[in-house]
Amino acid sequence: MTQHLLLAQLNDKQQQAVAAHERHMLVLAGAGSGKTRVLVHRIAWLLQEQRVSPHSIMAVTFTNKAAAEMRGRIEQILGNSVRAMWIGTFHGLTHRLLRAHFMDAKLPQNFQILDSDDQQRLLKRIIKNKNLDEKRWPAKQAQWFINAKKDEGLRPHHLDGFDFNERTFKEIYEEYQIACDRAGLVDFAELLLRAHELLRDNAIVREHYQRRFRHILVDEFQDTNSIQYAWIKLLSGVSNSAEATNYVTIVGDDDQSIYGWRGAKVENIQQFLRDYPNVLTIRLEQNYRSSNNILQAANQVIANNNDRLGKELWTEDGSGDAIDLYAAFNEMDEARYVAGQIEQWHEQGHALQDVAILYRSNAQSRVIEEALLHARIPYRIYGGLRFFDRQEVKDALAYLRLLASRNDDAALERVINTPTRGIGDRTLAIIRDGARARGTTMWDAAKQLVQEKILSGRAGNSVQAFLDLIDRLEDDVSDFPLGRQVDTIIKSSGLMAMYQAEKGEKAETRVENLKELVNACDNFHAFDEQNNDENMTPLNSFLAHAALESGDEQAEEHQDAVQLMTLHSAKGLEFPLVFMVGVEEGLFPSQQSLDESGRLAEERRLMYVGMTRAMQKLVISYAEQRRIYGQEFFHKVSRFVGEMPPETLHHVRLQSRTQHHSPALGRFHSGASHETFEQTGYELGQRVRHPKFGEGTVLNYEGVGAQSRIQINFDGVGSKWLMTAYARLERC
DNA sequence: ATTGGGAAAATTTTT
DNA sequence: TTTTCCCAAT
Secondary structure: OOOOHHHOOOOHHHHHHHHOOOOEEEEEEOOOOOHHHHHHHHHHHHHHOOOOOHHHEEEEEOOHHHHHHHHHHHHHHHOOOOOOOEEEEHHHHHHHHHHHOOOOOOOOOOOEEEOHHHHHHHHHHHHHHOOOOOOOOOHHHHHHHHHHHHHOOOOHHHOOOOOHHHHHHHHHHHHHHHHHHHHOEEEHHHHHHHHHHHHHHOHHHHHHHHHHOOEEEEOOHHHOOHHHHHHHHHHOOOOOOOOOOOEEEEEEOHHHOOOHHHOOOOHHHHHHHHHOOOEEEEEEOEOOOOOHHHHHHHHHHHOOOOOOOOOOOEOOOOOOOOEEEEEEEEHHHHHHHHHHHHHHHHHOOOOHHHEEEEEOOHHHHHHHHHHHHHOOOOEEEOOOOOHHHOHHHHHHHHHHHHHHOOOOHHHHHHHOOOOOOOOOHHHHHHHHHHHHHHOOOHHHHHHHHHHOOOOOHHHHHHHHHHHHHHHHHHHHHOOOOHHHHHHHHHHHOOHHHHHHHOOOHHHHHHHHHHHHHHHHHHHHHHHOHHHOOOOOOHHHHHHHHHHHOOHHHHHOOOOOOEEEEEOHHHOOOOEEEEEEOOOEOEEOOEHHHHHOOOHHHHHHHHHHHHHOOEEEEEEEEEEEEEEEOOEEEOOOEOHHHHOOOHHHEEEOOOOOHHHOOOHHHHHOOOOOHHHHHHHHOOOOOOEEEEOOOEEEEEEEEEOOHHHOEEEEEEOOOEEEEEEOOOOOOEEO
8 A cells, every 4th residue: 555644544444445446435434433534534635646626526424513524624634725625415515506506496596495493384384274184184294294205206296195194295295395486495305306306307417517526425324315315326427327427435334324214224325336336345343432342242232233234343442341231220310320420430530521421312311410410510411402493593584584585485474473563363364365366475465465455454554564674674784794784684673672572581592692693694704605606695695504504503612511412413422431321121222113113223223323432431221110201111121231242241239329318218219128129029010910909010119028018000909008028929 | 462271292303 | 291282361
């Protein structure tokens, strides 16, 4: 292998991938194997060694964070900016394409992006209009249906509508699409679908980009859905009849595919091997993150899945600490244990930000938070409401959208009476009906209705005042820089005054957020250069940014704090100390995944992802009793724990909980009672039979030996405390 | 137009 | 249990 600076710090496999000459490549990159590094070095290699122009490279990622990181690292290596290179998310890149070719894509120049919240509102309205029962046909489900179809590349006319359900959803889909087209609105899935159709149907555009992007690289390929892969195929010139004319590299890990439930197709990796000729496959299996124990356990767990491409992580590191396994009594006990362990870690001089607590579902965070609060351990939760998704911010953005495009019905609906200006449901319904009858947008309908005096009197005046307000705002503001535009708009529209008039902490935050939005606009100039295409006004560019790139706001907070997040959002991250809580049958794997076949494998991959986040130490815990939605459950430890090699596990002995908590609670557990409890041969949740009361479930246990009592919830009879010594219980 | 009560639902999430 | 949503009453 050529000795080269770009290859100096890479292992053999990584070097091979970076310097490959093959046209098509699959890099199977295990967790912690230096995937991003390879991708970054590969692009730098192409630019520096192969003398490829940045103009000819397109790199696709799934998050904006990943895209930004990649661009930053490449520029760092090269020492100059690579603006001409297209790096971005599927949605970001397709959006850019549609802006540049809005006419060919049959879109208005000022088309706006509909986020999923807006999409749901619009669907709700359509369902109402069709006089469908909203209980029977929830907007949520319609949204799911439509997006799933679009992800498959299907338009309404592709659906046969044989079954009744499908037929109704198809009709909703049809009307929804008409509404979007009329208002110049494009939802997330539509960005991909339109971009696909654009390339498919327009040979000139397609060939132009095929010529341009000689090198296409796709990250996290296991997360691509059908339409995304189809788009890549079109762009790279591969089709049934022709070979690809371009170089395509895909990077991914089938074992980390955890988004199948939202349309991602792991099979795309295998399909890639069939669609593209002579693909070079490189496995990155050396792990630079975790200790050997953790890797062995993770390898064993994932080995239980079928249809893997096959990959085994290894490390040059030592075996490291065993994985701690803690069996908690209930979720409170579990949370307390985690908090206690973190205290110890912190006392040993380690940073709190090096600790992550991972759970299957967001609802689990509450108990943990309480325990951390109690222990005065600072924490940060990932996955809250994003800045651009907040109500007040969306209100302000809706005004901006209306300035950009009067046809944006979704925006108009949002702000026509926010703040209240005497346009109630009645008036709004008239405008909606008028728009539908005339086949126009609501803005045009409102204008006409006032002119024709169909809307008159107070309602007419209010509507006219609103129309004037928007027109006047555009006049007043159009020459201002973005920040000042927004500042003026939120003030002149009365939005700011409305939130200032509200009282309470929440209202104060809202006012702050509005000010922050002005700030965001001011700062936006700095990095809008990549969006600075033809047909991209600064306003449209900012609105697209707000819709597509609102994700990474929650990253910075300087305090040293423990990180709480779902297993899904932990993908791609790493932490020296990782806690996985609630590792129980029914929770993880989740009940729903057990009910549907095929979902279990994905849960196992999720387990694998979680485990491989840990660098030094992994702690797994489960609760024998857990309260969920107000109901007590008795779960068994997750099957995934049983799949780990026993020697990698360390069963944490029960701590004397009573030290910290009132002995009066001995009813539940008085220190040693757990072991005694086990000696009796009964477990919480176990099914037993009593000669008189029949069958029931063991709920609780207290006391030792002859004095011990046991609580059982008998089916039909209810819960009873019995003396263990006298109750003639049988296991069943 | 706002508030409050009652019913129903309640994984995982990016764009 | 908690949250969210809808309708009804003010």
